Structure formats: structure tokens, C-alpha cells
Amino acid sequence: MRAMTMPGTSDRFTSDGTDRDAVTRAVEEAMDDDLDLPELTTLVRSLPAGWVVEVLDRLSSKRRAVLYRLLGKDQALEVFEMLDPTLQGDLVGALQDDDVAALFADLDPDDRVELLDELPAKVARRLLQGLPPQERDLTAGILGYPQRSIGRRMSPEYVAVRPEMTSAEALRRVSAHLDDAETVYTMPVVDDQRVLVGIVSLRDLMRAPVGTPVGEVMQRPDEVRATDDAEEAARRCADLKLLALPVVDNEHRLVGILTVDDALAILESADSEDQARIGGAEPLRRPYLAAPVSTLVRSRVVWLLVLAVGATLTVQVLEVFEATLEQVVTLALFVPLLIGTGGNTGNQAATTVTRALALGDVVPRDLGKVLFREFRVGLSLGVLLGVLAFAVTGLIYGRDIGLVIGLTFVSLCAMAATVGGVMPLLARVVRADPAVFSNPFISTFVDAAGLLIYFGIAKAVLGI
Incomplete structure (x- = not known):
């Protein structure tokens, strides 16, 4: 076992992140090299709680439990309260029952409820039963409110005063x-x-x-x-x-x-x-390095399958216009450019409106205003891109092809921005998550609809 080196003591650490990163690496190396526990204990107990949390976020479940047991009592409680609820649940499963009961009793009622949501029902019931009556009543009161309501996240521990008090x-x-x-x-x-x-x-x-x-x-x-x-x-x-x-x-x-x-x-x-x-994935609800590979796979695979099925619409559209592509092969060269531009335009609009919804800048009743506004934005963007595309493409492939590409840009951008802006509002109306209706589904829809617009304009302009 090699001696551990660390850049100074805790009172000499700077706030610019340099020393913090060095200490984090030092603790990780100590765990890798199986450093003797007394030396590692001295190190972690000298660190601020926030720094310990950063180290724990990067460790495996087993090593996280080992390092956590080295903390002092007060430091352990402070660190535990700062961890994500999912990691708290992991620690509960790794610690001894006595340790868990003491930690659970010291938490604030609202923090207890967050932790209980991450634990198996049997473990949650056992922990609740071990609380003092007053703390159990406070915690049970919060548990009585619906999931995702603010009653579930409020604190019942407050100081209230009366108006007649001096x-x-x-x-x-x-x-x-x-x-x-x-x-x-x-x-x-x-x-x-x-x-x-x-x-x-x-x-x-x-x-x-x-x-x-x-x-x-x-x-x-x-x-x-x-x-x-x-x-x-x-x-x-x-x-x-x-x-x-x-x-x-x-x-x-x-x-x-x-x-x-x-x-x-x-x-x-x-x-x-x-x-x-x-981005087409489910939230991890834990730090990236603390998430098992299986969790990362599960968070992404469902959306990939959904989008893969949705992408078959694009394939079917291409199949319908196969004869058109055989007559004018040049049209195939612009398919990636056009569907990419359409998807990006829709995603920009969806992201902007989703954010505006979150901030309260728009509400579902503003759907008509948003539709008209995004149509104008998309049309303006389409005209700018279309004129440029017509000029460049016309010089290389001829005026007719340039006209097809230019008109497609105008129509595609107007359509994509309108759809992208309206989708999050429709999601809110049907009480769905606006983010789910945003980029992944919009990209799939705009790809298929954009190809229909593209080949429709091509057949009209080129007479094929």
C-alpha cells in the first residue's frame, strides 16, 4: 500500500475547483489501492460535506457504503441529507439496520418522504414504525398527499406566530x-x-x-x-x-x-x-457515474424502439416516391439535408415553447397566438434558407432543381416550426409531459411530412 498524498489540509483548499478535483481523485485512488482505513478516515473527515458528496457520486454502491461508514456522526448526517434520494436508497440497503434507523430519525419529515419513495414497501414500513410518535405523525401527514403535489415536498416544521403577539x-x-x-x-x-x-x-x-x-x-x-x-x-x-x-x-x-x-x-x-x-431518454435520477450500465440502457432503449418504429413512416414515404427518385436521381442527394433542417427547425420551436411553458410565459389558451407566431418565424427562416438554397443549388444543378429545393425549404420550415410550437401546448392540454411531445416525436413526424412536401413540390415543378 502506497502512502496517500493530498494537496494540503481542508482549511487550505481553494474554491476554484482545482483542489477539490485533486482531492476527489486522491480518494478514488485510495479506494483503488486499498489504502488502510485510518488514513482514509482522516482524509474524508477533513473534507467539507459537499466535497464528500462529489466523491460518493463517483463511486460504486459497495465502495460508497464503505466510504460513508468512515464519516463522523454529524458529518454523515449532513452528507446523507445532500445525496440524491436514489443514492440515499442505495445506502440504506448497504448500511446496518441500527445505522439506518438513526439516520432516518434525524432527517426532516419532507426528506424522509423523498427517501421512502425510493425504498421497498417493507423497508419503508419498518423505518416508519421505528420513528418516535411525533415524527411518525409528521411524516405520515406528508405521505397522505398525492405524488408530485407540493404537499409531498413541503416541510411541516415551521414557526408560526399570531397577529396579536408583540x-x-x-x-x-x-x-x-x-x-x-x-x-x-x-x-x-x-x-x-x-x-x-x-x-x-x-x-x-x-x-x-x-x-x-x-x-x-x-x-x-x-x-x-x-x-x-x-x-x-x-x-x-x-x-x-x-x-x-x-x-x-x-x-x-x-x-x-x-x-x-x-x-x-x-x-x-x-x-x-x-x-x-x-433528448429521447428517461431521466437517470442519479449521478451519471453512479448509474449502472443496465440503468443507462433502460433509460434509452424504449425511446430508441419508439423512434425506430416511427421512422418507418419515412421509409414508407420514400417507397411511395421510389419511381420519382428513379427519374430524377439528383433529388435523393438532398433528402438528408431537408429532413435534417426540418427536424432542427421543429426542435428549436418545441424547445423554446416548452421552456416558455415551464416559466409560465405561455399557457394552453395561447395556442392560437403561438401557432401564428411560430408560423411566421418558420416562414421567415424558410425564405432566408430557401433563397440561399435556390442560388447555390441552381448554379450547380440547374434552375428547376434549385427552385424545388428553395420552395421546399420555405414550406418545410413553416410547417416544422408550427408543429414544433404547438405540440408542447397540446401536450399540456391532455395533461402529458410537454418534453415527451417535443423533439423525438416532432423529428419523426417532420421527417415523413417533409418528404411528402419535398416530393410533392418536385413533381409539380419538374412535371414528373
């Missing part, structure tokens, strides 16, 4: 809950029936004179319903730039809060999911 009383209440509240920087204000009536910041409480009632310094609250979609609620929290967003039930009673860090985590997960599906 600022001094409210501050004493905050001090009493510093260790068990999710956040104390923004506090909901509720009445005797727990109905939300306002929101007050810690800054305003500290600034107010001692005897000032909370009701005089509180602000009008923004809120979401517990049954609202988690991504929409998180987007609202981010758009309003709130540190915490109150969550209420149908009777307007406070049931929890959504903190900004949880909102950003939800948006990051949703963005990763959209990007994966736009």
Missing part, C-alpha cells in the same frame, strides 16, 4: 424553535383556527419596537395549496423570490412551508427530466 413575544417564540424549525427567516402568521392571515420576516420583527403587534408589521401572504403541482409551486416560489412560501389546505389553514432550497431542488429535478426526455 414583536418581542414573536422573537422569543423564534428563539425557542431554532433547532427544530426548517427556517426562521420568514414566518407565517395564523389565527386561532390556524388560518393563514399574513407573513412576517425576521428582519421586520427585529426592527419593530418591542411592544408592536405582529399584525402591524406583517405583509399580505402569497401561498399555494397543498394539492398544487410541485413544479408549479416551486416556480412560483422562485419567481416571487421568496425565502419560504406558505402551503395551505382547502380551508386556507396552514399545513407547511416550501423553502427556497427545496423549491430550487424541485426545479432542478424537473429541468433534468425535461432535458432527458427532449
Whole structure:
């Protein structure tokens, strides 16, 4: 076993990523070389929790469990809370029951629910039964909300104050809950029936004179319903730039809060999911290097099969126009160029509209506006490309072929942009994921429809 070298101690690490990468490589090499545990323990316990997470993300399940057991108790909990829920589930399966029970009990209720969703039902029930009654009730309350609702991701651990309290009383209440509240920087204000009536910041409480009632310094609250979609609620929290967003039930009673860090985590997960599906794959829900090859295969094979079946439309169109291609072989040279341009145009429009949907810039009722707007954009792009194609192709292959290619560009771009812009909105109308209706299906549809347009124009212009 060779001695391990590392670039300085933790208090000398810089924030530019250089030393962090060096330490990550050093730990990986230590695991590869079977470094003695005392030396490796000293190394990992000197690292910030975020750096340990980066190392764990790159290790196999077995090595991840070994390295995790070397962490100190407080460091282990902090690291565990920062891991993706899928990796948390992997660790639960590798750790001893006593270790798992202690970790599970120390998690916040909303984090527990995320972990439970990744575990087998039998393991989840056993962990729930091992919780103290109060923590079990808090966790069960969150589990009662629908999947993908914000109630499933909110925290029930908050500090609520009353409007008749003085600022001094409210501050004493905050001090009493510093260790068990999710956040104390923004506090909901509720009445005797727990109905939300306002929101007050810690800054305003500290600034107010001692005897000032909370009701005089509180602000009008923004809120979401517990049954609202988690991504929409998180987007609202981010758009309003709130540190915490109150969550209420149908009777307007406070049931929890959504903190900004949880909102950003939800948006990051949703963005990763959209990007994966736009590219024709299922989201991994774990770091790339931590995903087994079988998981990578499963995430891609279904979409490849679907797209392969869809691509048979293109083959059938080519078969229908086989005689046309035999008469003018030159037309075959432009097939890849045209279907590629059509697919790219449609994908650009779909990606733009999907993003606008996510940001709330457009809604399904804007379908007519989007259709007309994307048609104009596609037509403008088609004219620009068509004029260029006519000039270049006409010089090389003759005016007639140049005219066919130019007109096809105009028609194809207008059609592809219109279809690409409308598809995500139609997906939202039928309550499907807009990303699923975007690039993969649009490319397949535009390929087939584009060839029909191409050969239709060719037969009309060339008289074949």
C-alpha cells in the first residue's frame, strides 16, 4: 500500500475547483489501492460535506457504503441529507439496520418522504414504525398527499406566530424553535383556527419596537395549496423570490412551508427530466457515474424502439416516391439535408415553447397566438434558407432543381416550426409531459411530412 498524498489540509483548499478535483481523485485512488482505513478516515473527515458528496457520486454502491461508514456522526448526517434520494436508497440497503434507523430519525419529515419513495414497501414500513410518535405523525401527514403535489415536498416544521403577539413575544417564540424549525427567516402568521392571515420576516420583527403587534408589521401572504403541482409551486416560489412560501389546505389553514432550497431542488429535478426526455431518454435520477450500465440502457432503449418504429413512416414515404427518385436521381442527394433542417427547425420551436411553458410565459389558451407566431418565424427562416438554397443549388444543378429545393425549404420550415410550437401546448392540454411531445416525436413526424412536401413540390415543378 502506497502512502496517500493530498494537496494540503481542508482549511487550505481553494474554491476554484482545482483542489477539490485533486482531492476527489486522491480518494478514488485510495479506494483503488486499498489504502488502510485510518488514513482514509482522516482524509474524508477533513473534507467539507459537499466535497464528500462529489466523491460518493463517483463511486460504486459497495465502495460508497464503505466510504460513508468512515464519516463522523454529524458529518454523515449532513452528507446523507445532500445525496440524491436514489443514492440515499442505495445506502440504506448497504448500511446496518441500527445505522439506518438513526439516520432516518434525524432527517426532516419532507426528506424522509423523498427517501421512502425510493425504498421497498417493507423497508419503508419498518423505518416508519421505528420513528418516535411525533415524527411518525409528521411524516405520515406528508405521505397522505398525492405524488408530485407540493404537499409531498413541503416541510411541516415551521414557526408560526399570531397577529396579536408583540414583536418581542414573536422573537422569543423564534428563539425557542431554532433547532427544530426548517427556517426562521420568514414566518407565517395564523389565527386561532390556524388560518393563514399574513407573513412576517425576521428582519421586520427585529426592527419593530418591542411592544408592536405582529399584525402591524406583517405583509399580505402569497401561498399555494397543498394539492398544487410541485413544479408549479416551486416556480412560483422562485419567481416571487421568496425565502419560504406558505402551503395551505382547502380551508386556507396552514399545513407547511416550501423553502427556497427545496423549491430550487424541485426545479432542478424537473429541468433534468425535461432535458432527458427532449433528448429521447428517461431521466437517470442519479449521478451519471453512479448509474449502472443496465440503468443507462433502460433509460434509452424504449425511446430508441419508439423512434425506430416511427421512422418507418419515412421509409414508407420514400417507397411511395421510389419511381420519382428513379427519374430524377439528383433529388435523393438532398433528402438528408431537408429532413435534417426540418427536424432542427421543429426542435428549436418545441424547445423554446416548452421552456416558455415551464416559466409560465405561455399557457394552453395561447395556442392560437403561438401557432401564428411560430408560423411566421418558420416562414421567415424558410425564405432566408430557401433563397440561399435556390442560388447555390441552381448554379450547380440547374434552375428547376434549385427552385424545388428553395420552395421546399420555405414550406418545410413553416410547417416544422408550427408543429414544433404547438405540440408542447397540446401536450399540456391532455395533461402529458410537454418534453415527451417535443423533439423525438416532432423529428419523426417532420421527417415523413417533409418528404411528402419535398416530393410533392418536385413533381409539380419538374412535371414528373
